[in-house]
Amino acid sequence: MIRYLIKNNIKLLSRNIVNVFLYIFAPIAVMAVLISAFSSMMEKYEGIDKFEVGYKVESGSVFETQIDNIKNVLKEQGITAVMIDTDNPKECIDDNGFGGYVEFSKNSYKLHLSEDKEVEGRMLEYIVTSCVDEINLNMKKANENIETDKLGANVEKTIADESVTNKEFTVSHQRHMPEVSSTDYYGIIWIIYFSWCSILCLTGIYSSEKKHNLVRKYRVSNLNELQIYLSKFIPSTLVIMISLMISTFISIFALGVHWGNLLLSFAIVLSSSLAALALGIMLQSIFESFVVTIILVFGLVWVMGFFGGTFETYMFLNVSESVKLLSPLYHANRACVELSVMGHSQYVVSAISYTLLIAFACSVVAVCAGVIRRRGRA
Amino acid sequence: MISIIKSTLKVILRNKVFWFFVIIAPLVSTLILNNKQNYSSFYDKDRREIVELKSMEDKIVYNGGNGDYLIKVYDASESKFSEYILERLNEKGLFKVCRYKNSDIKLEWVNRQLADGDYYDRIGTVIFFDKDFDKNLLEGNYKEAIKLFIMSDDERSELLEYSLKSILLEENRQSSIKKEVVSYVGKNQRELTTDQSNAKAQVGYAFAILTLGFLFAGIIVSHTAIAEQNNRVFTRIRLTQITEVQYFVGKFIVSMLASIMLTVAMAIYMAIFNTANMGMSRTKILLMILLMGLIFSTLSLMIGIVSRNVMTANVLAFLMWNVSALLSGLYFPLKDAGMAIKTASNIMPQRWFLEATEMFFVNDNKVYIMLLCITVAYLVVIISLGGLGLKLVKEEE
Numbered sequence: 001m002i003r004y005l006i007k008n009n010i011k012l013l014s015r016n017i018v019n020v021f022l023y024i025f026a027p028i029a030v031m032a033v034l035i036s037a038f039s040s041m042m043e044k045y046e047g048i049d050k051f052e053v054g055y056k057v058e059s060g061s062v063f064e065t066q067i068d069n070i071k072n073v074l075k076e077q078g079i080t081a082v083m084i085d086t087d088n089p090k091e092c093i094d095d096n097g098f099g100g101y102v103e104f105s106k107n108s109y110k111l112h113l114s115e116d117k118e119v120e121g122r123m124l125e126y127i128v129t130s131c132v133d134e135i136n137l138n139m140k141k142a143n144e145n146i147e148t149d150k151l152g153a154n155v156e157k158t159i160a161d162e163s164v165t166n167k168e169f170t171v172s173h174q175r176h177m178p179e180v181s182s183t184d185y186y187g188i189i190w191i192i193y194f195s196w197c198s199i200l201c202l203t204g205i206y207s208s209e210k211k212h213n214l215v216r217k218y219r220v221s222n223l224n225e226l227q228i229y230l231s232k233f234i235p236s237t238l239v240i241m242i243s244l245m246i247s248t249f250i251s252i253f254a255l256g257v258h259w260g261n262l263l264l265s266f267a268i269v270l271s272s273s274l275a276a277l278a279l280g281i282m283l284q285s286i287f288e289s290f291v292v293t294i295i296l297v298f299g300l301v302w303v304m305g306f307f308g309g310t311f312e313t314y315m316f317l318n319v320s321e322s323v324k325l326l327s328p329l330y331h332a333n334r335a336c337v338e339l340s341v342m343g344h345s346q347y348v349v350s351a352i353s354y355t356l357l358i359a360f361a362c363s364v365v366a367v368c369a370g371v372i373r374r375r376g377r378a
Numbered sequence: 379m380i381s382i383i384k385s386t387l388k389v390i391l392r393n394k395v396f397w398f399f400v401i402i403a404p405l406v407s408t409l410i411l412n413n414k415q416n417y418s419s420f421y422d423k424d425r426r427e428i429v430e431l432k433s434m435e436d437k438i439v440y441n442g443g444n445g446d447y448l449i450k451v452y453d454a455s456e457s458k459f460s461e462y463i464l465e466r467l468n469e470k471g472l473f474k475v476c477r478y479k480n481s482d483i484k485l486e487w488v489n490r491q492l493a494d495g496d497y498y499d500r501i502g503t504v505i506f507f508d509k510d511f512d513k514n515l516l517e518g519n520y521k522e523a524i525k526l527f528i529m530s531d532d533e534r535s536e537l538l539e540y541s542l543k544s545i546l547l548e549e550n551r552q553s554s555i556k557k558e559v560v561s562y563v564g565k566n567q568r569e570l571t572t573d574q575s576n577a578k579a580q581v582g583y584a585f586a587i588l589t590l591g592f593l594f595a596g597i598i599v600s601h602t603a604i605a606e607q608n609n610r611v612f613t614r615i616r617l618t619q620i621t622e623v624q625y626f627v628g629k630f631i632v633s634m635l636a637s638i639m640l641t642v643a644m645a646i647y648m649a650i651f652n653t654a655n656m657g658m659s660r661t662k663i664l665l666m667i668l669l670m671g672l673i674f675s676t677l678s679l680m681i682g683i684v685s686r687n688v689m690t691a692n693v694l695a696f697l698m699w700n701v702s703a704l705l706s707g708l709y710f711p712l713k714d715a716g717m718a719i720k721t722a723s724n725i726m727p728q729r730w731f732l733e734a735t736e737m738f739f740v741n742d743n744k745v746y747i748m749l750l751c752i753t754v755a756y757l758v759v760i761i762s763l764g765g766l767g768l769k770l771v772k773e774e775e
Contacts, residue, residue, distance in 0.1 A: 033719055040714040045445030045532055108556035118444045125471030169524040176529045177498050207689055291692055298696055311709050315498035316437045
């Protein structure tokens with residue numbers, strides 16, 4: 001009998017194809033949004049390739065004598081400065097693919113930077129500002145000494161000035177979390193989040209139950225509550241496992257998510273969905289209303305996700321560690337992200353054991369609720 | 379038609395789930411609005427000045443992007459010289475300085491914070507100036523005066539060290555050369571203060587919760603329509619003088635009344651909890667809530683009527699809530715998102731209400747016309763799409 005029920009429920013689940021599709025593609029869609037939204041913020045600095053910048057010098061300016069020095073300093077950093085006289089720096093940057101444009105005037109300089117080349121622009125600004133600071137310093141020194149000859153002192157020479165390097169600070173290298181890209185973070189996290197929404201897949205089973213008034217029929221059958229519970233739990237686990245596997249593979253091949261230890265991570269995802277299913281079925285058998293169940297499950301998962309790093313990364317979330325630890329999603333998220341970025345994690349054990357514990361506890365309550373209800377109505 | 383409105387109102391007022399949403403959604407939203415917090419992810423990261431942190435635990439990652447080099451400074455010195463050094467460092471353009479000023483900071487606190495919160499943050503280097511910073515610096519005791527904790531493998535850390543050294547070398551520089559920076563493309567037109575950014579984030583979260591309330595209020599109204607269709611009540615109603623259009627207009631009016639009820643509940647809560655300092659008056663925020671309510675309750679009413687199934691309508695409403703809140707930027711700003719997502723974001727109603735929030739902050743009077751246009755446009759689109767859907771469903775039968 002139970003085997004027949006399982007078979008029938010699998011059929012019901014897979015016939016509800018819209019839900020299954022939703023379940024496979026919704027995480028991919030949400031993932032794509034978050035990855036894109038946070039890509040620039042979570043981007044890692046990878047150094048800058050060689051690039052070109054444009055400049056012009058007004059005749060008679062303080063920079064006229066210094067421009068070669070500035071160009072040399074730029075060159076050392078892999079930046080080639082090209083002399084171009086233009087009235088429209090923005091166009092000049094866009095047309096030539098420059099990292100920026102510098103206008104050296106009489107007693108001032110103007111940096112034109114493009115947001116398309118933000119990293120390059122920052123480097124350019126740094127080098128030019130530093131050079132100008134040196135020039136300024138030299139001019140001051142020269143003025144103080146009233147030695148006008150020294151006005152053209154070599155910038156490079158000053159940079160190598162020993163007095164600069166003599167000053168030592170206390171410098172220590174600290175441990176820090178390796179940078180995770182938004183692709184890896186949200187690619188992993190949303191598979192876990194959707195594993196917690198697995199109750200969605202049960203819509204088919206529950207609508208058919210309601211339609212044919214099966215709950216009452218089960219009560220007069222020879223099936224016990226545990227069997228009824230398993231007849232829902234086992235098929236939905238199978239369907240969810242396959243769906244999540246498909247979305248995981250899509251995330252890997254279409255979005256380029258790195259999972260690190262895929263097997264271990266998937267074990268965590270699976271145990272999360274077991275917990276979510278048990279939670280959903282428990283609430284359903286207590287309230288006997290799918291609407292209430294969905295609202296409660298989604299609300300609960302949303303709160304757990306909020307504190308567990310589903311929306312704002314758990315690294316940057318300003319919530320105390322003890323609150324985060326309460327959320328099972330935090331354990332799972334952290335374990336999988338650390339597996340991806342570091343290759344190992346202390347949270348694997350707690351993630352799996354916490355979720356399995358929830359799965360077990362909810363299953364017991366679900367079966368008990370069924371038994372109590374049956375007795376009450378018998 | 380009045381009889382339909384009356385009977386539907388009776389049914390929804392007897393519904394416990396409806397009261398749950400009327401009571402809880404505005405309550406949670408009001409609490410969110412009252413709970414002043416720092417939502418640093420909404421800050422404008424394009425600013426060039428030093429970022430002042432409000433607490434030691436603040437994460438600074440949100441102030442950077444595109445691999446910016448971020449410096450977190452714990453400044454206990456209260457000296458003008460530390461101010462000068464940081465100013466100069468920030469001026470260099472390569473580094474972004476975020477500072478927490480407090481004369482009580484001790485080295486142990488810093489060490490604890492380094493291992494705890496700063497471990498997860500995206501920091502290039504942490505700098506600590508202690509109480510005796512000035513004294514140590516004057517004595518040339520640099521090792522004591524400046525402590526650098528390097529938090530990344532970034533090669534630019536060396537440049538930072540070098541820059542600090544050169545700044546110290548040129549003590550008390552008076553610049554005779556002026557610097558000017560022009561940055562092109564995409565600069566945020568409305569510059570919000572830190573308080574306004576925080577208020578905007580709060581309003582966003584409150585909107586998210588309220589949207590859920592409105593969506594379900596609409597679903598509950600549509601539930602009455604679905605039940606009436608299934609029980610053949612609808613057929614019987616049509617046998618009277620009431621036309622189909624009148625019937626659906628009646629339902630629409632009830633869903634409007636439901637959103638008014640939620641707004642009134644919100645107004646009451648705001649009065650009870652004395653919500654203030656949102657950067658705009660209560661009436662303005664309530665106006666936005668009401669208009670948003672109209673859009674979302676109508677939307678879910680249409681979903682319910684067209685899908686003819688409460689279960690599907692529920693799932694769809696939830697999904698719509700999740701996706702639209704995410705895409706409209708209620709939870710986090712989408713400024714750096716790709717073109718496709720920005721386009722998708724423009725379709726979401728909440729996005730325009732966030733825009734309106736910003737406009738209210740800067741007292742832009744065009745906001746009223748915009749809100750009116752947006753609401754009318756969404757209502758027209760939803761109602762006509764709903765009508766079309768209904769027709770299609772009927773033809774299938």
